[in-house]
Amino acid sequence: MSKNTQVLLAARPSEKPVPSDFRVVETAIPEPAEGEVLLKILYLSLDPYMRGRMNAGRSYAKPVEIGAVMEGGTVARVLRSRHPDFSDGDFVLSHSGWQSYALSRGTDLRKLDPAAAPLSTALGILGMPGFTAYAGLLTIGKPLPGETVVVAAASGAVGSAVGQIARIKGARAVGIAGGADKCAFVRDTLGFDAVIDHRAPDFAEQLAAACPKGIDVYFENVGGHVWDAVFPLLNDFARVPVCGLIAHYNQPAGAQAGSDRLPGVMREVLSRSLLIRGFIQREFADQRPLFYQEMAGWIKSGEVRYREDIVDGLENAPEAFIGLLDGRNFGKLVIRVAAEN
Amino acid sequence: MSKNTQVLLAARPSEKPVPSDFRVVETAIPEPAEGEVLLKILYLSLDPYMRGRMNAGRSYAKPVEIGAVMEGGTVARVLRSRHPDFSDGDFVLSHSGWQSYALSRGTDLRKLDPAAAPLSTALGILGMPGFTAYAGLLTIGKPLPGETVVVAAASGAVGSAVGQIARIKGARAVGIAGGADKCAFVRDTLGFDAVIDHRAPDFAEQLAAACPKGIDVYFENVGGHVWDAVFPLLNDFARVPVCGLIAHYNQPAGAQAGSDRLPGVMREVLSRSLLIRGFIQREFADQRPLFYQEMAGWIKSGEVRYREDIVDGLENAPEAFIGLLDGRNFGKLVIRVAAEN
Incomplete structure (x- = not known):
């Protein structure tokens, strides 16, 4: 209990990460200097974007170096504060990575009220996803009442929120998920208007049948065969916010074998006046206060529901993360690094 | 002189249009009914989008039917008015297609003042292009002062305006054109900051050297190998308005042979937060009054220059149009169907 457990990046995966790409080590718990706080990590968020950080080369963020602690959002308790703005026992959102203790100079911390919402939600429905x-x-999809919004990984952290917000705005939400349990959850608990199992052999036909008026917003977080089924259904002036491509994260970079779909896609972009826009949430940081307020209200009113998939123990993070990339989690994947009290 | 010459679509081209895809016929000059005007066409605009109209199937507009008059924007003189809003001798912008006389019920006409600007400019710099x-x-590219804007077909109707407007807004304009004469015109007459000949064997290297700070706006009107050279140079948050893909218009539909570039492009869309947006100008129709006012001012002040490539005789339209798709025109291509007086 008096050691800092850390999960380091041991090797860059060529395609799918394997357990040996990670290394679990124990180091001394660091001492906070004046102006710093020592954090005890309670929850670690596991998110698909982390796969990108394991690669070398250009992305929207620097890669994790070999031998460095894996990056990640965390909820922590202030164990010892030498910073005027924080007291021992404060709960905070931090970006401390895959480890059980961390130092912070306070600039990257946001205080959390454990009475307002479960602390783990700061990594999920009330957090980055x-x-x-x-x-x-x-901001990009801009669904209008009566329009059809499609999102994949619909039982997951991002997808579940996309569909429920779409419905709050009066749009029709069609979810895509993998397997009967997730589909039932998306339909019955989250209240999507329709849900399709992407593993069904007639997936594309089912999706078309569930979108009789076409698709106005496709919130892209997976790519792969879901894109292929969605693309022909996009209406004129459809919007495609792109926040993730989990189906491609384990693929090698560069052009893929097979015929070139790009000219056909660009032709349709032109002839249907499509909008395709990659984004990361931090560019919209000025909207966060409104988000916290609105989302907290929607959770309270029951208009937005969420599901967490909590795995105990930092040492299980590598396997849980590998499973995340295969869609084996069911709900927002969070590692419980330590008990809250 | 007492016949209506019409150019009909005789056959749908499989790839490049050929002269036999068109048929020139002579029919009787129609008689205007009450509420109609008889127009004598003076100028016919030839534009790349017309290639799309020659294909069957879905696009942003219905295809021209086999045996129907080819579509197109025109400048005309009212020969005989039976409409209260128009007088004999009025000059108007119309969409009368590839013919020498046409009827109109007036709703699609815009009166032109021949003293304000040369009539043919209503088809080019002061018109749709x-x-x-x-x-x-x-609206889509939104260039900021100091940013780099790249446009191909830079001596043409659209490209020449893109670069000059970019410069008026304080951005750096880099043009791409085919051949020494067009490049000299883009640099010396239009005043682009740099121009690259896309036929140069080291075109991609030259483009990179001309864009030392990367590309913030790529106004896409060509596709093909220009896209391939531009894409790696796009900066984070770059915007790509897509108004045309002339390099692909003569290609068969569907996926192309060769490796699949789509996954790589989507990955970069995500990691660089790119915006790709197809559009047609008519969705922004509410901006036209401001455009007419601003563009007329820029032409008067000399901030915007333009070049027209005027070909005499409607019977030469098919060959001129085939040349347009090969980049053989130099400036906005217009057919002079009849003398102004």
């Missing part, structure tokens, strides 16, 4: 859904859907 | 440049660049 929820805000990704909110900002991407409302 | 100029407005395409204006609306696409300013």
